[in-house]
Amino acid sequence: SQQGEEDPQALSIQEGENATMNCSYKTSINNLQWYRQNSGRGLVHLILIRSNEREKHSGRLRVTLDTSKKSSSLLITASRAADTASYFCATTRLNYNQGGKLIFGQGTELSVKP
Amino acid sequence: DTGVSQDPRHKITKRGQNVTFRCDPISEHNRLYWYRQTLGQGPEFLTYFQNEAQLEKSRLLSDRFSAERPKGSFSTLEIQRTEQGDSAMYLCASSSPGLAANEQFFGPGTRLTVL
Numbered sequence: 001s002q003q004g005e006e007d008p009q010a011l012s013i014q015e016g017e018n019a020t021m022n023c024s025y026k027t028s029i030n031n032l033q034w035y036r037q038n039s040g041r042g043l044v045h046l047i048l049i050r051s052n053e054r055e056k057h058s059g060r061l062r063v064t065l066d067t068s069k070k071s072s073s074l075l076i077t078a079s080r081a082a083d084t085a086s087y088f089c090a091t092t093r094l095n096y097n098q099g100g101k102l103i104f105g106q107g108t109e110l111s112v113k114p
Numbered sequence: 115d116t117g118v119s120q121d122p123r124h125k126i127t128k129r130g131q132n133v134t135f136r137c138d139p140i141s142e143h144n145r146l147y148w149y150r151q152t153l154g155q156g157p158e159f160l161t162y163f164q165n166e167a168q169l170e171k172s173r174l175l176s177d178r179f180s181a182e183r184p185k186g187s188f189s190t191l192e193i194q195r196t197e198q199g200d201s202a203m204y205l206c207a208s209s210s211p212g213l214a215a216n217e218q219f220f221g222p223g224t225r226l227t228v229l
Binding site for chain 1: 119145147149154155156157158159162170205207209216217218219220221222223
């Protein structure tokens with residue numbers, strides 16, 4: 001019952017290049033988050049963007065949100081080998097009945113080659 | 115370490131056996147979530163607690179699955195009569211209403227393999 005789809009499913013770049021990942025979702029949301037997961041491990045929260053925001057920055061990360069298109073993008077600038085991981089978008093619709101659960105996309109597997 | 119912890123990290127069991135996983139959330143977090151993740155997929159929501167109350171269960175949580183959070187602190191997830199399709203990573207997360215819009219902190223996960 002995942003609601004998000006991510007594109008591309010896999011991305012391979014050289015160190016120093018920028019990486020862009022896209023996420024689309026299906027229903028109205030209150031906010032969208034991006035998480036990173038290193039191979040076989042737990043998820044780490046990267047950045048959150050609220051539905052009334054269009055762009056947000058955090059260090060080398062830039063997130064955009066287009067609620068009219070129900071899509072978001074994550075840009076990682078000046079990538080490093082340590083950025084190699086899977087990246088997931090996750091949406092939440094804060095509602096007592098739903099309890100704030102996260103609905104994840106399928107993820108983009110990023111490989112940064114030194 | 116004050117993050118979310120899960121135990122065990124790995125579990126190998128035979129089909130038909132029961133297994134139980136434990137999650138210890140961040141101490142001041144009153145919300146606790148269980149997710150399941152299969153290879154190549156994003157995590158899927160299983161269930162959610164606020165304090166000791168289980169407020170939502172996914173349809174993925176069949177009657178072989180049960181989760182508890184008896185004192186509003188740690189939680190257990192039990193799978194009875196395991197099947198090979200239960201093989202997955204089981205992730206626990208916690209959050210607090212005071213945090214920015216449902217940011218969740220995840221544990222390292224328990225990887226279950228059912229033979």
